[in-house]
Amino acid sequence: MTKEKFIHDSETVLKFIQYFCDHKHQNKDKIDDALILNYNDEDLNIQINYSLCKECEHTLLYSYEKLQECPFQEKPSCRKCTTPCYDRLEWKRSAKIMKYSGMKLGLVKIRKMFRIGK
């Protein structure tokens, strides 16, 4: 994966989870923190702030970790991946978030990445 793609995907994942949490978990306690982007051990000097509940923060950190570990130069759609790296439960949770935010934000691209709906 190129550095640019990595940054873009990280930002997109966070944006989607943040949107979901803002709309679905208004009443939960939020943790204010930031994701500091690291790519192949290189500090990118990019910090993305978030305010998420504990559960969504977990999903974010999990997804981010998987993104970092993605072994492909050209990241395939996760659904088509020959070596899927998400465990089932995490996948279901992420898919739910991506579906909700994807529809609301109207970004078709990520929905394709996760292959949700038609």
Ligand SMILES: [Zn+2]
């Ligand atoms: Zn949440």
